[in-house]
Amino acid sequence: MRPRASAHKQGIAAARLLAIYRVRADARAIEARAQAIAVEQSVEMPVSAIDDPYVLSEIVGRVEGIAERERGFFEVRISLAAATTGFEAGQLINMLFGNSSIHDDVVLEDAVLPATLAAAFPGPNRGLIGLRELAGAERRALTCSALKPQGLPPRELADLARRLALGGLDFIKDDHGLADQAYSRFADRVNACAAGVREASRETGRLTRYVPSLSGNLDQLRAQVALAREAGLAMVLVAPMIIGLPQLRALAAENPALAFMAHPALAGASRIAPPLLLGKLFRLFGADATIFPNHGGRFGYSRATCAGLAEAARAPWGDIRSCVPVPAGGMTPERVPEMLDFYGPDAMLLIGGGLLAARERLTEETAAFTRMVEQYAYR
Amino acid sequence: MRPRASAHKQGIAAARLLAIYRVRADARAIEARAQAIAVEQSVEMPVSAIDDPYVLSEIVGRVEGIAERERGFFEVRISLAAATTGFEAGQLINMLFGNSSIHDDVVLEDAVLPATLAAAFPGPNRGLIGLRELAGAERRALTCSALKPQGLPPRELADLARRLALGGLDFIKDDHGLADQAYSRFADRVNACAAGVREASRETGRLTRYVPSLSGNLDQLRAQVALAREAGLAMVLVAPMIIGLPQLRALAAENPALAFMAHPALAGASRIAPPLLLGKLFRLFGADATIFPNHGGRFGYSRATCAGLAEAARAPWGDIRSCVPVPAGGMTPERVPEMLDFYGPDAMLLIGGGLLAARERLTEETAAFTRMVEQYAYR
Numbered sequence: 001m002r003p004r005a006s007a008h009k010q011g012i013a014a015a016r017l018l019a020i021y022r023v024r025a026d027a028r029a030i031e032a033r034a035q036a037i038a039v040e041q042s043v044e045m046p047v048s049a050i051d052d053p054y055v056l057s058e059i060v061g062r063v064e065g066i067a068e069r070e071r072g073f074f075e076v077r078i079s080l081a082a083a084t085t086g087f088e089a090g091q092l093i094n095m096l097f098g099n100s101s102i103h104d105d106v107v108l109e110d111a112v113l114p115a116t117l118a119a120a121f122p123g124p125n126r127g128l129i130g131l132r133e134l135a136g137a138e139r140r141a142l143t144c145s146a147l148k149p150q151g152l153p154p155r156e157l158a159d160l161a162r163r164l165a166l167g168g169l170d171f172i173k174d175d176h177g178l179a180d181q182a183y184s185r186f187a188d189r190v191n192a193c194a195a196g197v198r199e200a201s202r203e204t205g206r207l208t209r210y211v212p213s214l215s216g217n218l219d220q221l222r223a224q225v226a227l228a229r230e231a232g233l234a235m236v237l238v239a240p241m242i243i244g245l246p247q248l249r250a251l252a253a254e255n256p257a258l259a260f261m262a263h264p265a266l267a268g269a270s271r272i273a274p275p276l277l278l279g280k281l282f283r284l285f286g287a288d289a290t291i292f293p294n295h296g297g298r299f300g301y302s303r304a305t306c307a308g309l310a311e312a313a314r315a316p317w318g319d320i321r322s323c324v325p326v327p328a329g330g331m332t333p334e335r336v337p338e339m340l341d342f343y344g345p346d347a348m349l350l351i352g353g354g355l356l357a358a359r360e361r362l363t364e365e366t367a368a369f370t371r372m373v374e375q376y377a378y379r
Numbered sequence: 380m381r382p383r384a385s386a387h388k389q390g391i392a393a394a395r396l397l398a399i400y401r402v403r404a405d406a407r408a409i410e411a412r413a414q415a416i417a418v419e420q421s422v423e424m425p426v427s428a429i430d431d432p433y434v435l436s437e438i439v440g441r442v443e444g445i446a447e448r449e450r451g452f453f454e455v456r457i458s459l460a461a462a463t464t465g466f467e468a469g470q471l472i473n474m475l476f477g478n479s480s481i482h483d484d485v486v487l488e489d490a491v492l493p494a495t496l497a498a499a500f501p502g503p504n505r506g507l508i509g510l511r512e513l514a515g516a517e518r519r520a521l522t523c524s525a526l527k528p529q530g531l532p533p534r535e536l537a538d539l540a541r542r543l544a545l546g547g548l549d550f551i552k553d554d555h556g557l558a559d560q561a562y563s564r565f566a567d568r569v570n571a572c573a574a575g576v577r578e579a580s581r582e583t584g585r586l587t588r589y590v591p592s593l594s595g596n597l598d599q600l601r602a603q604v605a606l607a608r609e610a611g612l613a614m615v616l617v618a619p620m621i622i623g624l625p626q627l628r629a630l631a632a633e634n635p636a637l638a639f640m641a642h643p644a645l646a647g648a649s650r651i652a653p654p655l656l657l658g659k660l661f662r663l664f665g666a667d668a669t670i671f672p673n674h675g676g677r678f679g680y681s682r683a684t685c686a687g688l689a690e691a692a693r694a695p696w697g698d699i700r701s702c703v704p705v706p707a708g709g710m711t712p713e714r715v716p717e718m719l720d721f722y723g724p725d726a727m728l729l730i731g732g733g734l735l736a737a738r739e740r741l742t743e744e745t746a747a748f749t750r751m752v753e754q755y756a757y758r
Contacts, residue, residue, distance in 0.1 A: 040677070043528030044554055045732035050528055052535070054562075059530030083561055084529060090621040091558040091594050098555065098618065098644030102678050149422030149429055150463060151438030156431070175423055176477065179470040182462055183433075215470050217625035218597035239477065242469040244623020246596035265477030271647055298419070299481050353424035 016079040018064065018112040019096050022273075023074045024105040034063045034076040037106060040099050042080055059084060075109065082113075087120035089245040089285050101271055108272045111280070118318060124288040125252055126259040127321025128314070128346055131288055134234050134259065135170035136207045141345045143370050144171040144211075144326065146352030147193065150178050157184065158192035160362075164355070165200030165208040167366020171348065172197060173237050174213035176263040180220070186212070187227050194231040211261055213237040218247050225255060235259040235288070241266040245285055252286025261326070262287035274305050279312025283323035289348055293329030294339065303342075310343055326350050333369045340376050349373060395458040397443065397491040398475050401652075402453045403484040413442045413455040416485060419478050421459055438463060454488065461492075466499035468624040468664050480650060487651045490659070497697060503667040504631055505638040506700025507693070507725055510667055513613050513638065514549035515586045520724045522749050523550040523590075523705065525731035526572065529557050536563065537571035539741075543734070544579030544587040546745025550727065551576060552616050553592035555642040559599070565591070566606050573610040590640055592616040597626050604634060614638035614667070620645040624664055631665025640705070641666035653684050658691025662702035668727055672708030673718065682721075689722055705729050712748045719755050728752060 019041065025033045038061030039047060050056055058081045065077040085092040097108040126134070135142055145164050147157050157178075164172050174193075180186040190212045197210040214224045214236050221243060228236050240248045240262050252260055262282040267274070274292060282290050290313055293299030295306050310325040327339060328350035339349055351369060358365035398420065404412045417440030418426060429435055437460045444456040464471040476487040505513070514521055524543050526536050536557075543551050553572075559565040569591045576589040593603045593615050600622060607615050619627045619641050631639055641661040646653070657671050669692055672678030674685050689704040706718060707729035718728055730748060737744035 036677075042556070043530070044556060045527045046736045049732070049736045049738055052528075052531055055528050055530035059528060081530075084556065084558075086558040086560045086594070088558065088595050088599075090596075090618075091560075094556065094558070094594070094618065094621050094644050098621065101645050101647050102643055102672055104648035104679055148424045149431075149434050149438060151422070151434035151460075152431055176473065177421070177423060177463065179463075179465040179467065179473070181465045181470075215465070215473070215625075216467050217469075217623075217629040219629065220467075220625070239469075239473065242473055242477065242623065242625075244596075244621065244626055246594075246599070246621075247623055247626075250596040250598065264481060265473050266480050268480050268647060268650055269483035271650070293481055298415075300483055353428070357425045357428045359428055 015082050015114060015116065017082050017085070017114060017117055019078050019080060019108065020110040020112070021076045021078065021100070022069070022107040022109045023076050024072060025074060026072070027068065030066055030074045034066050034078070037061070037076060037100055038063050038078045041078065041095060042084065044099065082117045085117060087117065089121065089249040093245055093281070097272060107270060108276060110273065110276050115318060118284065118320065121249065121284045123284055123320030124260070124286060124323050125256050126288045128324050130259060130321070131324055131348070134207065134209055137170060139345055140376070141340055141343070141373050142170045142324065142348035143373050144173060144348050144350040145169055145355050145366065146173050146175050146350065147178065148175040148352060148356060150175055150181070151183060154184050154188040154192040157189055158196035161193040161210060162196035162200045163363045164366055165197045165206070166204060166363045168204055168206050168370040169208050169366060171209050171211055171235065173211040173261060175352070176213050176237065176239055176265050178213050179215040186224055190227055190231055190233070194233060209233070209235055211235045211237050213263070215243070218250060221247060221251060225251060225258065229258070235261060237261045237263055239263040239265040240282055240285065240287070245281070248282070248287065249285045259288040260286050261289045261291065263291050264293070269300070274301060275308035275312040279309040279323070283313055284320065287323050289324040289326050291326040291328050291350060294327035294331055296335070297330030299329050310347065314346055322346070324348050328352065330354070333365065333372065336369065336372050337376065340373065341379050345378060394461050394493060394495065396461050396464070396493060396496055398457050398459060398487065399489040399491070400455045400457065400479070401448070401486040401488045402455050403451060404453060405451070406447065409445055409453045413445050413457070416440070416455060416479055417442050417457045420457065420474060421463065423478065461496045464496060466496065468500065468628040472624055472660070476651060486649060487655060489652065489655050494697060497663065497699065500628065500663045502663055502699030503639070503665060503702050504635050505667045507703050508700070509638060510703055510727070513586065513588055516549060518724055519755070520719055520722070520752050521549045521703065521727035522752050523552060523727050523729040524548055524734050524745065525552050525554050525729065526557065527554040527731060527735060529554055529560070530562060533563050533567040533571040536568055537575035540572040540589060541575035541579045542742045543745055544576045545583060545742045547583055547585050547749040548587055548745060550588050550590055550614065552590040552640060554731070555592050555616065555618055555644050557592050558594040565603055569606055569610050569612070573612060588612070588614055590614045590616050592642070594622070597629060600626060600630060604630060604637065608637070614640060616640045616642055618642040618644040619661055619664065619666070624660070627661070627666065628664045638667040639665050640668045640670065642670050643672070648679070653680060654687035654691040658688040658702070662692055663699065666702050668703040668705050670705040670707050670729060673706035673710055676709030678708050689726065693725055701725070703727050707731065709733070712744065712751065715748065715751050716755065719752065720758050724757060
């Protein structure tokens, strides 16, 4: 409801969220540009044509601060009424960056959500502690690899899964390119790979978890979740920007025992700062683990971006569980010590192609990787 | 199924899609970079570690051409097996740009889909001809305005809708910021605004159509579609990049009489060329009309981008109906003649804030806008 006038004076701060933008502008133009963004992200019309006092005082975005960060680049802080989000994932990102995403002088750097808004999104179902339980790993970093390439039939992917699992991994995820394709149907692949990993687990005594990649609309995602659960699986992979953020939220809410790994496909290079999107927001909407391209791999994220992302995923945040950062993207066993030093034990190391390149020595190389992680003495 | 070897020799072209990228690179580096993108967008692992002949010959992306477009920028054409898309909207965009969206040296410029793949997505339900029928407008450009600002209660939005409709508009859409908020619930707003527009239509004798904005996950979207249909509405607005492309496809498929207007929120500035994303792909997945920021308004699209977008939305494309381009984003009545010359009659002109600024003269200014469009003699 629109609060009565008297309510306006109480707790306004608690009812507003803060969007923090990095804006490229001339010093002379930045005040007008900041005001324009505040309008674009809220009422999207000339403020002079608005009479309603509630809209003017609460709904129109408010420029809360402007600070030059480097020559020609400004940090602009704009507050928005939390009520505008409808406490829904899609509308939240719409309020933060819907139209401004089309402006190439603006990057969405960060968002600060009031507790009332964050409480509408309970975050990860399992979180770091839950994933440690799934893996039976109390203190060390977690390990993961990927099933590739797409195009292989289910029995070959399953054989790969089995050989990877024999190396003692905690998690084996599908490549995010594995969907529901005619040459490898989701149901066939998931049953085959789950069986392959189970067989290896009996041999190793490890709790290796197979994590299938889901795709499609919410109906298809639900059908795939049902198949995964029937196969006894505890975690699934989704690409939130492809399925749409509201679907991640819906799946996480209706499967409270299931863990979710988020993939950054279609997340863009930098228009939304990766620590915010892949760290904070994916976590808020239900990601228990978030994959991102580690610095020094095939992608261009800096060390600072990666550190910021890990921080956003893991930092204490009310009742919201930690999300496990999963650095990846062209990693190799050689980089394990450096990555463990950089991320510490509360992370999951994902090496895909770097292990698959070992071919017939796949299980041995994988075992060397998992052993290195288990035995590492953190600095 | 993985085809038998003999099938490989037949119709391979028909079974491949072409992704066209604009890549920033040194001339010495472009061949390796193009090859890396082809791998990234397909198998995402060292090709040397792949044995399977089907994967090597069909699934690994193929660089089909490299051409320098300007110094340091290359057009790279990569073909991918259509089967990798699973003939599903999300996986199609994943194959075209999933991981490469994270590389800031690559823009997805265009995509050419084989007929077999396009046939999996029947496109707009109503298309240009259908929207002309809805509006009772055979030849002229269509007209549209927007209900704003968010924060108003349903009765005030409904009054605005009524006064806009009295001006003889064809379509009145919700601002894309109108969601399901406590101060204006979707059901209340839609019923009130539909009634307001109906009342005005009885007075004007026009077929003005109210187009509510949908939000949320697929369940919520479906519930909102049901409410819209119960209110007698024929068209709805969605932001495909926020709800997720698979949801647009699902809604369009299961509501074959309903028309869909697409909003560009969260579509980004340029990492996917707007003619491809807002024109071709939104059309393919079911948009009957596509809103985009016209050149010379609040956003940075060039004339060439706008012309290309309109072309992608309207060009003949097998059995796929035309999608109506809807230039918007800070347009004013003064620009109508120029816009009509630029886009011709097969377009919808959307003026939101530019009309609302007229305040008590809203109906008169709206009537002047619609009259201008009706009486315009195209050059």
